[in-house]
Structure formats: structure tokens, C-alpha cells
Amino acid sequence: MSNVVSLDSIFGLGQLAPPAVMPAAPETASGCSSSSCGSSDGPADMDPAVWEKVKNHPCYSEEAHHYFARMHVAVAPACNIQCNYCNRKYDCSNESRPGVVSEKLTPDQAIKKILAVAQEIPQLSVIGIAGPGDSLAAAGKNTFATFEMLQKKAPDLKLCLSTNGLALPDHVDTIAQYNIDHVTITINMVDPEVGAQIYPWIFYKHKRWTGLDAAKILHEQQMLGLEMLTSRGILVKVNSVMIPGVNDEHLLEVNKAVKSRGAFLHNIMPLISDPAHGTWFGLNGQRGPTAQELKVVQDACEGGAKLMRHCRQCRADAVGLLGEDRGEEFTADKIEAMGFVEYDDEARRTYREHVESERAGRNASKAAAQADVRESIGFTVDPILIAVATKGGERINEHFGHAKEFQIYEVGPTGAKFVGHRRVDQYCEGGSGDVDTLDGVLAAINDCTAVFVAKIGGCPSKSLADAGIEPVDRFAFDYIEESALAYFKDYAERLGQGVVQSRAGQDAVIRTGALTARRA
Amino acid sequence: MAYKIKSAECTVCGACEAECPNIAISLKKGTYVIDPAKCTECQGQFDSPQCAAVCPADCCVPA
Ligand code: SF4
Numbered sequence A: 001m002s003n004v005v006s007l008d009s010i011f012g013l014g015q016l017a018p019p020a021v022m023p024a025a026p027e028t029a030s031g032c033s034s035s036s037c038g039s040s041d042g043p044a045d046m047d048p049a050v051w052e053k054v055k056n057h058p059c060y061s062e063e064a065h066h067y068f069a070r071m072h073v074a075v076a077p078a079c080n081i082q083c084n085y086c087n088r089k090y091d092c093s094n095e096s097r098p099g100v101v102s103e104k105l106t107p108d109q110a111i112k113k114i115l116a117v118a119q120e121i122p123q124l125s126v127i128g129i130a131g132p133g134d135s136l137a138a139a140g141k142n143t144f145a146t147f148e149m150l151q152k153k154a155p156d157l158k159l160c161l162s163t164n165g166l167a168l169p170d171h172v173d174t175i176a177q178y179n180i181d182h183v184t185i186t187i188n189m190v191d192p193e194v195g196a197q198i199y200p201w202i203f204y205k206h207k208r209w210t211g212l213d214a215a216k217i218l219h220e221q222q223m224l225g226l227e228m229l230t231s232r233g234i235l236v237k238v239n240s241v242m243i244p245g246v247n248d249e250h251l252l253e254v255n256k257a258v259k260s261r262g263a264f265l266h267n268i269m270p271l272i273s274d275p276a277h278g279t280w281f282g283l284n285g286q287r288g289p290t291a292q293e294l295k296v297v298q299d300a301c302e303g304g305a306k307l308m309r310h311c312r313q314c315r316a317d318a319v320g321l322l323g324e325d326r327g328e329e330f331t332a333d334k335i336e337a338m339g340f341v342e343y344d345d346e347a348r349r350t351y352r353e354h355v356e357s358e359r360a361g362r363n364a365s366k367a368a369a370q371a372d373v374r375e376s377i378g379f380t381v382d383p384i385l386i387a388v389a390t391k392g393g394e395r396i397n398e399h400f401g402h403a404k405e406f407q408i409y410e411v412g413p414t415g416a417k418f419v420g421h422r423r424v425d426q427y428c429e430g431g432s433g434d435v436d437t438l439d440g441v442l443a444a445i446n447d448c449t450a451v452f453v454a455k456i457g458g459c460p461s462k463s464l465a466d467a468g469i470e471p472v473d474r475f476a477f478d479y480i481e482e483s484a485l486a487y488f489k490d491y492a493e494r495l496g497q498g499v500v501q502s503r504a505g506q507d508a509v510i511r512t513g514a515l516t517a518r519r520a
Numbered sequence B: 001m002a003y004k005i006k007s008a009e010c011t012v013c014g015a016c017e018a019e020c021p022n023i024a025i026s027l028k029k030g031t032y033v034i035d036p037a038k039c040t041e042c043q044g045q046f047d048s049p050q051c052a053a054v055c056p057a058d059c060c061v062p063a
């Protein structure tokens, strides 16, 4: 399966031909999109010291992303490079999604907000600074001021930051000093020729550099920064934006280069491109990848640095579990109105203990379900994709019409694993379903064989079945992976009898626009 | 002999403020402005005006 990189999948990349069956991209008025972050590995195949660091980090551990929440504070508006996929009126699109504007905070406001959120959301485990510009531009002043205060006031929260890497080598000592144990670097190329197509200019050593010079300096700084961090034992995740025709094939080399320098995770995210965002790529007709194109590159890289597939390309002020954003509940005005905020880590401690005990039982039950499938069907059936409506906790616990995203699992004889997520508009906002939105949902999960939900109405159920995607509610509130394996066993039997057909060759649309997830 | 910021195009990112060697740039009523009395166009200090070189919106221009 995807652990083995077949030569076909590598050589095929050059001609990322549009897939055979491509659903029409839905017309969407509101801008909402999402994808999720982290390693798909559990404790079994991970160094215990690393697992200790990542197990409660929603972005670094795919298992943790079901249980833990992160929060970004937008204290770093300045940037030191220009990317062709970015429009500086909006957030940095390295880590956050293009086309959204985060609420900028001073370090003092940020601390107050963090403490307020920590009281309200016991799942909170990580505070990140991801912009809205570059967290280390302008000498990283606001970033480090925030971390310094935070370390004193809430030492149980983990700190992380994201950067384009240009200024990284200058700040590695400071990063180590504040106990920042996770850093994300966005690396889109290891060849300046490729880089020159992505970065029109950088600001470095009091000068604006362009063209190959700019790309070369950026590349060298990124590699140096990466090596300096990993040699100090700081975990590094690398983000890459996949830009079809520019760096898609090249990402395999990026994957090798960052792995050999000790990056712990590699997160390949789709370019989100829309003329309305006013980015150079958007205005010049550069398209983003389809869901299957993205998966092909991700699968091909899987033998290298570990892949993260649950990154949601969050806003620079995102709050909550991945896939949700509760930022609206904690705007600057609301925080200001709260007055003095007490800090108490009791609720978070209790929650973490609860998760610890829940996790212990999970691994055994997954293994049993997998063994059962292997025994009964062997390795003859190709894996399938299943879309899952979930609110977290690794369970199928969301109503079809309420889902703002679907998590995608690949299930086959070697097990079930999370491979991505697809952002959709809520089908049922305020009671009645609407047909356009349903078309959007169908396009987003068109490559899936089934969709697992806690509940679904008769009408959407019929449309799904007509489109060849089986709606399944018999596993409501059960664990996702075990249910997926049970379904696969049944599917394999029906396939053998010719009752169902394989959906190989179908593709799906990655939504453009931002996960704003404003609550109705 | 001074630079100015075209405030309509400014994204209020503050990158220029951090680079100015003469502390000529500050935030006034929600937008960044250059104090012409302090601005030297970076002459004698750098090859080019720092604010203009770093500005993502290219809105730092000769006054
Ligand atoms: S963008 Fe969101 S999901 Fe991705 S790494 Fe950052 S917090 Fe995690």
C-alpha cells in the first residue's frame, strides 16, 4: 500500500493528468475550506522520547488531533519574504489559509486571551504563533515577548511556532531558551530554480533580493535552521505547499532533504488558489491540486519523512480542536470585557488523565479488528476511501447535515488509517437541506465508497446512493477505525458477489476559501 | 529628503517600523507614519531605504 513507493507512482507524477472522472467544482458563495495536521503513527513505531513530546499535540500526532485543541495567537503581522501564493492583505498562507484576516493582538492581549481560552477549553494543549506574517520577522519581538510571559503564567501549555525559515538560524538559541519544543518550517523547494517561481523576493541583511539569489539564500537559511534545530533536539515539522506544475514532483526531493536533516514530520498541503484572493498565483490562473493528485504525492512521500495529513491550514487566530474554530467566542472585545482571568490547570489535568486511559484500550481493539479482516479476506481487495462525519474522540458522532468537514480514512487489508479531510459547507444549516450545498458535499467526497454518519436524512441519503456513495449510519457513535474495518470486510464480500462496484479512478474537489467556521 | 507611507495601501504589518535605523516610523491612530524630521532615507546607513525594501505592499515612497 502507501508505505511502499511504487516506481509508477513516482514517475507518474510528471504528467498529473486530470483524473478520468472529475466532479464539477461546486459554485460556492461563502469561503470555507479545510484540511487537517500530524503523524499517522501511534506509540508503537515511535521513539518514546518523541512520543512523550507529541502525544498531546493535535498537529504533531494524528491520534492527538482527535482529542486535543490548539490555539494560534496572531501577534506577528510582519513578514520578510513574498510568496506568490500570498496576498499580504490577508494572513500568511504558509500555515494559515489564504484569504482570511486574523485579529492582530499585542503580546499582552494575547496572554489574556490564552488564559481565558484555557479556562474554557480543557482540551487546550498547544499555543502556536503562526503569523499572520512570519513569527520571526521583525526580530521575532512580539513572538518571544508572548512566549516569555506564557512560560511564567501557564507552564503546562506547549509552545510552538511556524516560520518560513529565513531568519531561523538567528533565533535558534532563543527558541531553545523558551522551551519551544515544536517548530514548523515551510519549505516548498530545495532547488533555487524552483524557488524562483514561488518567491519573487526576500528581505535579508538589509537588502531586498530577487530571482535566483533570493531563492538560494532562502534555501540555505532553511536547511541551516532545520539542522540547527534538530541537532538541539527540537522537533521540526516541515510544511510544503503543493503547486501543480511548479513543485509537485519536486516535493519528493524536498521530502528526502528534510528527512535526512532530521525533520520529524512532513505536511504536504494543497495550494489554495482563487483569483478573488488577489495572489500572484490566483491572478495568473495557477490551479491547486485535486484531492487525488494531492494523495498521490503524499503517498509517494510516505516512505521518507513521516507524513502529516490532518493539517487544516488553520487561521493564524484559530482556537479549538482541529476542524473547528471557536475564535469568534474569544474576540479582543470579549476578552477585554472579561476583566481579570484566573489561571487554574485542574480541568486540563483531569482531561489529560481521561484521554490517557481511553487510549490504552484503543490500540488493542484496533489490532483485533485488523486481524479479523486479514483472516477473512486476505490481500486480494484494493483499499477504499471512507468519509467520516465526526466531532472528535475518534468516533462517528456527527450528523451528516451538520458536518463542516469529513475525515477521510483509507481502509484495506493492512488496516484503516486517516489520510485527509475535506472541508464542506454544512448541508443543513437551520433545519432544511439545500441542493447546491449537497452537490458541494458530493464533489468533496466523490472518491469515497461510503460515508459514515451518526444520522442522516432520507433525501441526502438517496442522493448519495445515486452518486454511488453508500451512506452508512449503522456504526453511529462507534470508533472510526474498527467500524471502517468491519465495513471493509462486508464490502469485500459484496464486491466478490458483484453486488457493489469499486470506485477506483474517481477524484474529488478540494475546496477553496478559508475555514472561517463562523457559528450560526 | 524623506520617505512617506501611502496609508491607503499599507497593511499595518509593522515590518518597516522594525527595520528603520532612525526610529522614524511609528503607529499613529491605527496606521504607520514616517516622521520626516527623523527620516534620512537611510543615507550613509544602508544601500537603500529599509522601509521600502521590506514593505510587502510597496507603499513606502519618496515624499
Ligand atoms: S495549520 Fe492548523 S492543523 Fe495545520 S499545523 Fe497549524 S494548527 Fe495544526
Ligand code: SF4
Pocket: B002, B003, B019, B020, B021, B022, B023, B024, B025, B034, B038, B039, B040, B041, B042, B049, B050, B051, B052
Ligand atoms: S527611509 Fe530609512 S530612515 Fe526613512 S523611514 Fe524608511 S527606514 Fe526610516
Ligand code: SF4
Pocket: B005, B009, B010, B011, B012, B013, B014, B015, B016, B017, B032, B051, B054, B055, B056, B057, B058, B059, B060
Ligand atoms: S511595511 Fe509597508 S505595509 Fe507594513 S506597516 Fe510598513 S508601510 Fe505598512
